[in-house]
Amino acid sequence: MASFTPAARVQVLPPNFWGAMDREIARLSLEPGARMIDVSKGNPDLPTPEAIVGAMQAAVADPANHRYPSYAGRPALRIAIAQRYRDDHGVDIDPDAGVAIFHGSHEGLMSAIIALTDPGENIVLPDPGYPMYTSAAGFAGGRIVPLPLAEPGYQPQFEALDDLERASILMLNYPNNPTGALATRETFEGALAVTERIGAAFAHDFAYSSLGFGGRRPLSALAVDTGLERTVELQTLSKTYSMAGWRIGFAAGNPSIIDAMKRYQAHAFSTMFGASQDAAAAALGGDQAASLALVEVYERRRDLVVSGLRAGGWDVIEPEGSFFVWLRVPGDAVELAARLREEARVAVAPGDGFGERGRGHIRLGLVQDDETLMELIERMSAFARRN
Numbered sequence: 001m002a003s004f005t006p007a008a009r010v011q012v013l014p015p016n017f018w019g020a021m022d023r024e025i026a027r028l029s030l031e032p033g034a035r036m037i038d039v040s041k042g043n044p045d046l047p048t049p050e051a052i053v054g055a056m057q058a059a060v061a062d063p064a065n066h067r068y069p070s071y072a073g074r075p076a077l078r079i080a081i082a083q084r085y086r087d088d089h090g091v092d093i094d095p096d097a098g099v100a101i102f103h104g105s106h107e108g109l110m111s112a113i114i115a116l117t118d119p120g121e122n123i124v125l126p127d128p129g130y131p132m133y134t135s136a137a138g139f140a141g142g143r144i145v146p147l148p149l150a151e152p153g154y155q156p157q158f159e160a161l162d163d164l165e166r167a168s169i170l171m172l173n174y175p176n177n178p179t180g181a182l183a184t185r186e187t188f189e190g191a192l193a194v195t196e197r198i199g200a201a202f203a204h205d206f207a208y209s210s211l212g213f214g215g216r217r218p219l220s221a222l223a224v225d226t227g228l229e230r231t232v233e234l235q236t237l238s239k240t241y242s243m244a245g246w247r248i249g250f251a252a253g254n255p256s257i258i259d260a261m262k263r264y265q266a267h268a269f270s271t272m273f274g275a276s277q278d279a280a281a282a283a284l285g286g287d288q289a290a291s292l293a294l295v296e297v298y299e300r301r302r303d304l305v306v307s308g309l310r311a312g313g314w315d316v317i318e319p320e321g322s323f324f325v326w327l328r329v330p331g332d333a334v335e336l337a338a339r340l341r342e343e344a345r346v347a348v349a350p351g352d353g354f355g356e357r358g359r360g361h362i363r364l365g366l367v368q369d370d371e372t373l374m375e376l377i378e379r380m381s382a383f384a385r386r387n
């Protein structure tokens with residue numbers, strides 16, 4: 001059997017940090033002993049609301065959805081996206097020129113970075129940040145310029161870019177994964193000022209768009225760049241409606257960016273299943289009560305885990321949004337995560353996977369029910385007492 005060497009564009013991709021951890025979790029889960037509590041990822045445990053499942057069932061039975069869908073995406077879905085922007089953020093979006101639909105925001109983010117970046121161009125990425133931005137930069141052949149996010153509040157330290165002359169794109173993500181921080185108007189005003197100076201597009205990853213706590217609705221970057229001068233925002237139905245497995249996301253914003261993304265998408269990924277699009281239109285266009293109920297669930301879990309782990313001796317940074325809890329830890333976080341897996345049967349994400357500034361931290365996803373989270377608090381508190 002011949003053995004093939006991957007092309008250079010695949011060879012530059014970083015090793016999959018999470019894949020190795022997954023294998024370790026799977027190995028330990030087979031060993032006798034307590035059940036592994038896995039909070040290492042952001043994979044929602046709650047089911048998709050029934051009305052959306054019903055809409056999908058009907059859409060799958062519709063023969064119109066058995067044919068190739070159009071490249072432009074369903075008008076009903078694009079109109080529902082524009083309507084949500086109007087209702088939730090007071091932002092006007094053209095459902096034709098200002099919206100693109102993707103198989104999840106992962107594909108949208110990949111499209112934005114690849115469609116706007118030539119090999120060798122600078123790409124500004126938040127540190128800590130969601131790891132796939134780095135993979136997308138690798139595919140594009142871009143040069144990563146880290147933008148430090150600093151405490152308190154994990155806001156971008158734009159002065160770190162003072163010597164940067166040009167970049168293709170600057171990425172931010174709020175509510176933030178992994179830190180749980182929220183953006184303010186100043187966050188986005190700062191991003192707009194810098195991107196204007198360096199000629200870059202501003203891409204805002206708004207994956208946790210619904211998940212703000214204490215009654216705070218997370219701010220859309222398009223509510224700050226109201227003229228859509230240079231911003232594209234990426235959203236997903238994965239978290240807002242617990243639809244991570246369905247793979248539906250979208251982008252909205254500056255029409256020239258949307259056009260470039262769509263052009264890349266059409267060539268690289270073709271079109272999306274019409275039934276998924278119909279179900280997404282039902283989710284975005286329908287009653288939002290189920291989505292609001294999800295926010296309440298995550299907020300209750302946040303309160304439980306933050307107070308429980310603090311009482312157990314952990315240094316917890318209270319999240320204002322997203323469904324992650326970010327903890328400062330002493331020493332090497334990768335080693336600590338390995339010990340938590342082995343000794344407490346709790347799988348967490350070491351901060352190192354999110355960049356240089358993730359070191360010395362671990363991330364927990366609030367993606368288990370209350371009872372399991374109570375067990376997690378007990379196990380982690382006992383671990384802290386022993387150490």
Ligand SMILES: Cc1ncc(COP(=O)(O)O)c(C=O)c1O
Pocket residue numbers: 042103104105106107130173177205207235236237238244247248249
């Ligand atoms: C910050 C962030 N962006 C994007 C995504 C990708 O979401 P999806 O591809 O499910 O839309 C995730 C998923 O965890 C995320 O945490």
